[in-house]
Amino acid sequence: MKKQRPATNAVASSSSTSASGLGKKRSRKQQVAEESEEDDELSGVVGSGKQVDNEQVDEIDLEEDEEDDEFEIDTGSSNGDLDDFVVADEDEDDVEDDGDLADSESEEDSQAGLDLDDEEGYNSSDIDALDSEAEEDEDGVLTPATSLGSSSDLDKLIKKHTSKPSESEWGTDKFSSAKEGSGRLRKSRFVEGSWVREYEEFEAGYGSESSTEENTNTIGNIPIEWYDDLPHIGYSVDGKRIMRPAKGDELDKFLATVEDPDSWTTAEDKLLQKQVQLSDKELDIIRRLERAENPDAGFDNYQSTIEWFTGKGNEMVMPLTNRPEPKSRFVPSKWEHKKVMKIVKAIREGRIIPNRPPVEKPKVYAIWSKEDQERTPHAMYMPAPQLPPPKTVESYNPPEEYLFDEQEKAEWEAQEKEDRKLDFEPKKYASLRTVPGYEGFVQERFERCLDLYLAPRTKKVKMNIDPESLVPKLPSPKELRPFPTTSAVQYRHPASSRVRCVSVDPRGEWVASGSEDGVVRVWDLGNGREVWKWPLKMGAVQSVEWCPNRDESVLAATVSGRVYLLSPLALVSPTVAQTTLTHLNTAFASSSASTAQNEPRKAPDAKWVRPTEDERDRGILVIVEVAGTPKHITWHRKGDYFSTVAVDAANKSVLVHQVSKHQTQSPFKRTKGSVQRVAFHPTKPHFFVATQRYVRLYDLVGQQLLKTLMSGLKWISSMDIHPGGDNLIIGSYDKKLCWFDLDLSSKPYKTLRYHTKALRSVIYHRTYPLFASASDDGTIQIFHGTVYSDLMQNPLIVPLKVLRGHNIKDGLGVLDVKWHPTKPWLVSSGADGEVRMWT
Amino acid sequence: MAKIKKRGESGAAKNYITRTQALKKLQISLSDFRRLCILKGIYPREPTNKKKANKGSSAPASFYYSKDIMYLLHEPLLNTFRQHKTFAKKLARALGRGEWALAKGLEDRKPDARLDHLIKERYPTFKAATMELNDPLSLLSLFERLPKDPVPGRTQVPVEVTAECARLVNEWKVWAIRTHALRKVFLSIKGIYYECEVPSGESGSTVPVRWLEPYEFTQHVPSDVDFRILLTFLDLYRTLTSFVLYKLYTDENLVYPPPMDVQLDQRGEGVGKFKLVEREADEDRDGEQPKTADGKRITKKDVKRGIKSVQRAGDAVDEDEDEEMVDATEEAVEEEFVHHPGKNEDGADAASGPLPTYTSLLVSSSNSENTTPAFQIFSPYTFYLSRETSSRTWEFIIRAFGGKVVTHLEPTTDATQSNSLAGPEGDKITHVIIDRPMGKSKMRELQGQRKWAWVQPQWVADCANRREILPSGQGSGYEPGGALPPHLSPWDGEGEVYRPWLEQDKPEASQVEAAAEGDDVEMADDDEEEEEEDEDEDEETVKPETKTTITPALLAASRDPTNETLIHQAELEAESLGISHDAFKKSLDKLVKEHKETPQGSAAEKAKKVAVADEDMRKIMMTGKKQRLYTKMTYSNNEKKAEQDKLEQKRQAIEKRKKKEAKSKLAQAAAAA
Structure with missing residues (x-):
């Protein structure tokens, strides 16, 4: 690139400064060559001749500089204030330029037909001669005086130089200067008696590698920061330090940018650590690169092609091949002809009519016929519904x-x-x-259209039935009489405290009730008069229950921590009183002897206590002290056993008491869940235990779990077993009633939800196919519930009557209901402090 | 072991495809997809489980039945769309380059999207097509009335489209007139509803087709209505309607499309401009050499006029026949020709060739099923339509029900009777339809010696809906300027709402035919009830006096009127209170009567209560599912009933108010007298 540039510059007659300068240089060069010849002739010394030559060159350079300066002034002085370094630099440049010039000149010479001379200049004999000269020089070192003085050598030299005035000699001259031994010999300072050759300052000329590079700093491509701490910034070609150029501070820099109008055309030379003014040429190159043009201004993008084989005078006279043209080139295609003739024939016959408009299908035609098939019904076919008529x-x-x-x-x-x-x-x-136009007409049509193609469609079954057909067919309540319908008798409690429990005497004569004031009262069933009462004064009476044995008259009542066995002895016949007393008291006689032995052995589940004389006179026959508060009491059908449930008594929540032996046992060591209710099976030795959600059926004899009934309720409140023993009902606090058929499944046969509040009590009638439920909503619901002996037939449940009469107090309604043992009468107790009989 | 089912490979996940997926599958734009959906009748579905259908995602999406989309892949229309796309590109290119010849050639070979295959596909039978005619006819009726630029700056409605809509609607009406298929007419605030019965082709069964036609006003078009959608629908509906009409016309042995009289069309004639032409038995090309059904009535002159006006009309009419029937021509002109106002007489005369119209063809199609007299209630009458009534509507209705229409009468040349409508047509007229108040003297003046019935347009609609001629005289409300009786929807109350009072509202002056005996009886009952009410009111006014005198003994006596002692006791008590014997007796009787009534009433109430309670009880035994259904159904039934009750209450209140007003007016009049 470097070599070519001056050449092209020379060719192009551009107005660039260097090009014009070069033209001058060239003429000067020739002068130099002549002068050097003269010098050589004058001096006649080989070694010094070189020196002279160099000096001459320097002189010329100086002149050139002057010229340059002049020129620059002419052009408006792009680098007006050049410092020394720049001058030195330019010197070097000039030297290089000279070299280049020589090169270009030699090229020109060669073109001008001086090839032969060149060849002469480079022939081997010359080189040999040079070698010999060098040898002679070495010899000459040894004997400098003699060698210099010999005229033959001089002649030789003269001859050589006159015959070969070529520039190539320059190169070879410089190239071989080391071998020439052009340096001065001087005594070595280190080794005594030896000589050291000292050379002149090396001047990079043509042929030297460094001469092709502008840069004189030789450190190469290393970070310049490494020289930051040093006074110099690198080394020149001949190993001299290049000192750091004086740099102004930031202010100077800034001033330079402000004051110097050309500062924008400078670029920093990193190696030399200074701002370099870019020449017009370089700027031009930059501009061209910016415009994505060829950086060389002289490059012609659209050179005219060189017509080697075409154009006037260059025509090819001879054909490429000698083969004659084939016949097919001149004969029309037979097959094409046949095809065309076919079409022609068709046109003639009128089968094809050219330029006929395309045959249009008729716009309307009979699209439907008798054979049309209806669309096959498909689940995914949903025609759009029609708009309803107005x-x-x-x-x-x-x-x-x-x-x-x-x-x-x-x-x-x-x-x-x-x-x-x-x-x-x-x-x-x-x-x-007077009817105006309807504004929404277009909108409505548009919305209909949107519905037709955008609305998602789905099939919906529309029930077109009478809602009454959904109601099950049941026998009329009239056919299912008798059942209680009206409130017949009221048993008013004085303090109108809540009556938690109620029970009807097995003979159907009396009603016992336990209220929260801690009094157990006995009432005459028929007229509602209070006939007996036991103020137990142990808190609220939780539960009262008559013993189902008709030969006795025993009433079990529970208060906190105690179970009382009571009997209104004065009211009953003497025989009944007698059996009652013997049944309850025989165990005291036997136990009084045995207690002493039993007591230390084990803490009993309950303590059977004989009441005081006074209490006994009032009818309190036995007191059983138990853990917790028994909330519920249930008798075995024979009247000897009864069971209590005390929710807060942990593992002793369920206790089974035997009256005749005054014994209490806890059938379960541990109960799963908190037991709510227990019940004896009416015929078999089975025991039902209702926890919060499940009802478990245990075999008391085999002592095993028989069945678990899943109620699906959240909290069971009450339970009763059908007298047949195969069905049971459960009431729950979550307003539901479940009927279980034990033969059918462990899940409820029916779950009914009709009360608006929690159920408190459910109960079957012992003889009639009736059952009732009492709820906190203040109502009692009477059902007919037939259980058929046929196992295939499901029980029939018919709701019969809602009994209303109890008032709701503090969110509590009817707390307990009991059936009359023989008649279809119902006794209920409420939170409003009333006990009612319904007939 | 059963094969393990993979997720998303069966069921809803496979059955449904979202719209985005469908677009990707079909590789079409959303607007093309919309057009396809509209034309092919593809609609989104509501899957029972959206999450399953959407492969577990609950993002909102519209689902299509995937088989619908699969079928779309083979749709020829899809190809036409693509062709059209390339055509549009080529055309734009040609136009852009100014290559007009090329553009012209392209335009000539424009790909044509035909929809006839869709018609057969969507409506496999003629019945299916007729069942879906409601929307098409309504939309066509709307577009008939729309301007070219409904929403300025948006999609335009080409004039040809509007014209075609008008043509189709009119052809449909002509068919309805010819076959007397119109059944119901309802003048609503939105427009006019018509219902036709269209033979569905299967053993005489018919399909009702109901459509809504806007009143003749410029339509208000909201700016958010996308006419591209409407026009796509209209494309389909036009095609469908034309195919249906073809079938209907050919079934009637008529040429379809019926030739149109250009001149009449220019005059803005609706149904009258079409000429019904019978098909020839061995006709191989439609419309060639048609022979009119009543060709015998056409004179030579008329035929010439016909040729002039109707280019396509044939010219082959036997001249012999013409000569024979020249006498009849005059009559025919009178009967059929519809005179049009606002023309210079000569021109009108020249153009008023008695073209064979539907009425003339009626004779030939009299054997058709629909022409039973039940649907031709107006057949003995000729109607004159006053200027302010819409001839488009009333001409159609009257003709469809067998009547004849005269819309314009030439004023007589007789100077003495300059005001009256006269001429030979005037004598034929039996009814004048007029929609503006008019004095009696004016009416008399206009009708001259003739006896015309002057009615408001609603009379025609009411007669048509009830299939009988309603009284139109003074007091019926139908007279010009009269207070019209309410106009009821003929579809309302079809087994839904029974409203006997509406019969009552009908004019009482229905001595002629209308008032059935049953109605009279009902009315009598009502009168009685009213009287009773009045009595009750009287009682109420009396009661406060008697109430003070009621003693416990009296009450007891009334409970048991046979018990002498009780009565005696009551008498004594009354005496002590100083009440006269008569008054006592009266009050006793009343109480006894009351008591007699009340036990019954109370018993009935009790029974009702018991029944209600029973019902409640039985509901306990229902399963939860049934209970929910039951409550829902009863709820909706109750809602309906409540609405009816509300209407009834409002009606009664209005009646009472009116009665009072009338009474007070009477009283005022009496006072004034």
């Missing part, structure tokens, strides 16, 4: 009642458009003439 309200003259009154109109206007039942406001016009 109603009278849409009439232009509807009956007056269809028009909106003020309130309706306000409502209609307040509603969102989508929520309105009518999408228009009904109007009445006196005559058809």
Whole structure:
């Protein structure tokens, strides 16, 4: 690139400064060559001749500089204030330029036909001669005086130089200067008696590698920061330090940018650590690169092609091949002809009519015929529903009642458009003439269209049945009489405290009730008079239950921590009283002897205590002290065993007591869940235990779990077993009643939900097919519940009657219900402090 | 072991495809997809489980039945769309380059999207097509009325489209007139509803087709209506309607499309401009050499006029026949020709060739099923349509029900009777349809010696809906300027709402035919009830006096009127209170009567209560599912009933108010007298 540039510059007659300068240089060079010849002739010394030559060159350079300066002044002085370094630099440049010039000159010479001379200059004999000269020089070192003085050598030299005035000699001259031994010999300072050759300052000329590079700093491509701490910035070609150029501070720099109008055309030379003014040429190159052009201004993008083989005078006279043209080139295709003739024939016959408009299918034709098949029904085929026919309200003259009154109109206007039942406001016009155009017509059609293609469709089954057909067919309650319908007798409690429990005497004569004031009362069933009472004064009476044995008259009542066995002895016949007393008291006699032995052995589950004389006179026959508060009491059908449930008594929550032996046992060591209710099976030795959610059936004899009934309820409140023993009902606090058929499944046969509040009590009648449920909503629901002996037939449940009469107090309604043992009568107790009999 | 089912390979996940997926599958734009959906009748579905259908994602999406989309892949329309796309590109290119010849050639070879295959595909039978005619006819009726630029700056409606819509609607009406298929008419505030019965082709069964036609006003077009969608629908509907009409016309042995009288069309004639031409038995090309059904009535002159006006009309009419029937021509002109106002007389005369119209063809199609007299209630009458009534509507209705229409009468040349409508047509007229108040003297003046019935347009609609001629005289409300009786929807109350009072509202002056005996009886009952009410009111006014005198003994006596001692006791008590014997007797009787009534009433109430309670009880035994259904159904039934009750209450209140007003007016009049 470097070599070519001056050459092209020389060719191009551009007005660049260097090019014009070069032209001058060239002429000068020739002068130099002549002068050097003269010098050589004059001096006649080989070694010094070189020196002279160099000096001459320097002189010329100086002149050139002057010229340059002049020139620069002419052009407006792009680098007006050049410092020394720049001058030195330019010197070097010039030297190089000289070298280049020589090169270009030699090229020109060669073109001008001086090839032969060149060849002469480079022939081997010359080199040999040079070698010999060098040898002679070495010899000459040894004997400098003699060698210099010999005229033959001089002649030789003269001859050589005159015969070969070529520049190539320069190169070889410089190239071989080391071998020439042009340096001075001087005594070595280190080794005594030896000589050291000292050379002149090396001047890079043509042929030297460094001469092709502008840069004189030789450190190479290393970070310049490494020299930051040093006074110099690198080394020149001949190993001299290049000192750091003086650099102004930032202010100077800034001033330079402000003051110097050309500062924007400078670039920093990193190696030399200074701002270099870019020449016009370089700027031009930059501009061209910016414009994505060829950086060389002289490059012609659109050179005219060189016509080697075409154009006038260059025609090819001879053909490429000698083969004759084939016949097919001159004969039309047979097959094409056949095809064309076919078409022609068709046109002639009228089968093809050219330029005929395309045959149009008729716009309408018979598209449907008798053979059309209906669409096969498919689940995914959902035709769009038709719009409903208009109603009278849409009439232009509807009956007056269809028009909106003020309130309706306000409502209609307040509603969102989508929520309105009518999408228009009904109007009445006196005559058809006065009816205006309907504003929403286009909108409605558009919305219909949108619905047709955008609305997702789905199939919906529309029940078109009478809702009454959903109600099950049941026998009328009238056919299922007798059942209680009205409140017949009320048993008023004085303090109107809650009556938690109620029980009817097995003979159906008395009603016992336990209220929260801690008094157990006995009432005459028929007339509602209080006949007996036991103020137990141990807190609320939780549960009362008559012993089902008709030969005795025992009433079990529970209060906190105690179970009382009571008997209204004065009311019953002497025989009954006698059996009662013997049944309850025989165990005291036997136990009094044995207690001493038993007691230390084990803490009993309950303590059977004989009441005081006074209490016994009042009818309190036995007191059983138990853990916790027994909430519920249930008798075995034979009347010897009874069971209590005390929720808060942990593992002793369920206790089974035997009256005749005054014994108490806890059948379960541990109970799963908190036991709510227990019940004896009416016929078998089975025991039902209802926890919060499940009912478990245990075999007392085999001592094993027989069945677990999953109620699906959240909290069981009450339970009763059908007298047949195969069915049971459960009431729950979550308002539901479940009927279980033990033969059917462990899941309820029916779950009914009809009370609005928690169920408190459910109970079967012992003889009639009736059952009842009492709830906190203050009602008692009477059901008919037939259990068939046929196992295939499900029990029949018919709701019969809702008994209302109890008042709701503090969110509590009816707390307990009991059936009369023989009659279809019901006794209920409520939170309002009333006990009622329903007949 | 059963094969393990993979997720998303069966069931809803496989059955449904979202719209985005469908677009990707079909490789079409959303607008093309929309057009396809509209034309092919593909609609989104509502899967029972959206999450399953959407492969577990619950993002909102519209689902299509995937088989629908699969079928779309083979749709020829899809190809036409693509062709059209390339055509549009080529055309734009040619136009852009100014290559007009090329553009012209391209335009000539424009790909044509035909929809006839879709018609057969979507409506496999003629019945299926007729069942879906409601929307098409309504939309066509709307577009008939739309301007070219409904929403300025948006999609335009080409004039040809509007014209075609008008043509189709009119052809449909002509067919309805010819076959007397119109059944119901309802003048609503939105427009006019018509219902036709279209024979579905299977053993005489018919399909009702109901459509809504807007009143003749410029339509208000909201700016958010996308006419591209409407026009796509219209494309389909036009095609469908034309195919249906072809079938209907050919079934009637008529040429379809019926030739149109250009001149009449220019005059803005609706149904009258079409000429019904019978098909020839061995006709191989439609419309060639048609022979009119009543060709015998056509004179030579008329034929010439016909040729002039109707280019396609044939010219082959036997001249012999013409000569024979020249006498009849005059009559025919009178009967059929519809005179049009606002023309200079000569021109009108020249153009008023008695073209064979539907009425003339009626004779030939009299054996058709629909022409039973039940649907031709107006057949003995001729109607004159006053200027302010829409001839488009009323001409159609009257003709469809067998009547004849005269819309314009030439004023007589007789100077003495300059105001009256006269001429030979005037004598034929039986009814004048007028929609503006008019004095009696004016009416008399206009009708001269003739007896015309002057009615408001609603009379025609009401007669048509009830299939009988309603009284139109004074007091019926139908007279010009009269207070019209309410106009009811003929579809309302079809087994839904029974409203006997509406019969009552009908004019009481229905001595002629209308008032059935049953109605009279009902009315009588009502009267009685009213009287009773009045009595009740009287009682109420009396009661406060008697109430003070009621003693416990009296009450007891009334409970048991046979018990002498009780009565005696009561008498004594009354005496002590100083009440006269008569008054006592009266009060006793009343109480006894009351008591007699009340036990019954109370018993009935009790029974009702018991029944209600029973019902409640039985509901306990229902399963939860049934209970929910039951409550839902009863709720909706109750809503309906409440609405009806509300209407009834409002009606009664209005009646009472009116009665009072009338009474007060009477009283005022009496006072004034």
